Amino acid sequence: MKHAVTYELLKTDQRTKARRGRVTTPHGTIETPVFMPVGTAATVKAMRPEQVKEMGAEIILSNTYHLYLRPGHDIVKAAGGLHKFMNWDKAILTDSGGFQVFSLGALRKITEEGVEFRSHIDGSKHMLSPEKSMEIQNALGSDIMMAFDECAPYPADRNYVKNSLERTTRWLKRCKEYHQNMENQSLFGIMQGGMYKDLRYESAMQIVDLDLPGYAIGGLSVGEPKELMLDVLDDCVDHLPAEKARYLMGVGSPDYLFEGVERGVDMFDCVLPTRIARHGMAMTSYGRVNIKNAKYERDFEPLDPECDCYTCKNYSKAYLRHLYKCDEMLSAMLLSNHNLHFLVKMMGNIRTAIEEERFLEYKNEFYAKYGRF
Numbered sequence: 001m002k003h004a005v006t007y008e009l010l011k012t013d014q015r016t017k018a019r020r021g022r023v024t025t026p027h028g029t030i031e032t033p034v035f036m037p038v039g040t041a042a043t044v045k046a047m048r049p050e051q052v053k054e055m056g057a058e059i060i061l062s063n064t065y066h067l068y069l070r071p072g073h074d075i076v077k078a079a080g081g082l083h084k085f086m087n088w089d090k091a092i093l094t095d096s097g098g099f100q101v102f103s104l105g106a107l108r109k110i111t112e113e114g115v116e117f118r119s120h121i122d123g124s125k126h127m128l129s130p131e132k133s134m135e136i137q138n139a140l141g142s143d144i145m146m147a148f149d150e151c152a153p154y155p156a157d158r159n160y161v162k163n164s165l166e167r168t169t170r171w172l173k174r175c176k177e178y179h180q181n182m183e184n185q186s187l188f189g190i191m192q193g194g195m196y197k198d199l200r201y202e203s204a205m206q207i208v209d210l211d212l213p214g215y216a217i218g219g220l221s222v223g224e225p226k227e228l229m230l231d232v233l234d235d236c237v238d239h240l241p242a243e244k245a246r247y248l249m250g251v252g253s254p255d256y257l258f259e260g261v262e263r264g265v266d267m268f269d270c271v272l273p274t275r276i277a278r279h280g281m282a283m284t285s286y287g288r289v290n291i292k293n294a295k296y297e298r299d300f301e302p303l304d305p306e307c308d309c310y311t312c313k314n315y316s317k318a319y320l321r322h323l324y325k326c327d328e329m330l331s332a333m334l335l336s337n338h339n340l341h342f343l344v345k346m347m348g349n350i351r352t353a354i355e356e357e358r359f360l361e362y363k364n365e366f367y368a369k370y371g372r373f
């Protein structure tokens with residue numbers, strides 16, 4: 001079948017596994033490596049879609065679990081799909097709900113059929129299965145649908161992780177079976193295997209010959225130490241086909257983005273930039289700024305002297321601190337805008353650096369200024 005979404009490898013760095021590519025979707029192309037802003041409940045929190053587009057974002061992420069529970073995928077479908085509903089005409093990737101049930105819902109039971117859980121909103125009982133997840137994502141109309149998987153907890157014993165990844169593979173085949181006539185939406189598979197390199201290889205071998213346009217690395221960024229995560233990542237990226245898109249799920253602080261790019265990852269997503277913004281934290285070229293700190297009370301300079309975003313062009317740290325202290329809504333709006341702009345621009349700089357064969361130099365230059373992570 002012709003894939004709605006395709007990946008094109010444009011260039012590989014000569015000294016690392018970093019690579020420059022392009023994902024083509026029915027809602028436009030995406031230059032990679034790319035950071036995807038998260039719009040869980042059909043909104044990138046505190047941001048208007050025009051602002052997200054203006055900063056250069058070409059794809060956002062939304063969530064099956066949340067939209068199924070509220071407002072209901074039938075309502076989003078009746079509205080003409082998620083693009084229309086949230087007034088976003090570029091690409092959308094939807095996560096499949098498994099991870100969100102484990103991390104949010106009151107998990108009740110995992111069976112071969114799927115997952116029984118109680119809604120974190122009203123405690124009502126629900127069931128998500130591979131087929132149900134595909135039905136919801138089809139109703140939402142996302143360009144990239146993620147397979148329904150189990151993200152094994154960390155730590156988890158080897159036997160549990162092995163059984164879990166094998167079930168996830170069976171679930172992926174059920175997703176593919178259900179998805180086959182959705183020609184305007186593509187399905188991405190998800191590799192699991194916990195922190196066990198041999199199980200990750202097993203997972204990859206079970207899913208790569210399903211000929212999907214992209215594969216995600218799941219089961220990481222779940223509380224494991226950074227060295228362990230990077231060691232497992234370094235080993236397992238190579239098991240995914242070079243000619244397909246590679247998506248590392250749930251990763252998004254600057255250092256993890258650089259380390260992931262260096263190991264050959266193309267796509268990333270994380271709630272971090274907008275989440276920390278709501279807690280008064282900003283990412284800047286010179287490290288994190290905690291805006292509530294008293295030292296900014298009379299600091300009339302912008303957050304980041306090297307940033308050209310709306311927030312940095314028009315407001316001072318003193319003002320941003322004032323807004324946060326007064327619990328004003330504009331605080332989250334301005335800090336979210338800056339943090340997303342910072343990451344989206346950083347990824348653009350990474351893409352250029354790869355093109356110009358100076359990725360390592362850019363990484364070291366960034367780290368030297370950003371300071372401790």
Ligand SMILES: CNc1nc2cc3c(=O)[nH]c(N)nc3c(CCN)c2[nH]1
Pocket residue numbers: 061095096097098099146149150151152190217218219220221222249250251269270
């Ligand atoms: C924040 N850390 C993190 N790890 C993840 C793993 C999975 C994972 O293994 N599977 C799925 N479906 N999603 C994951 C997510 C959500 C991505 N938006 C993760 N997030």
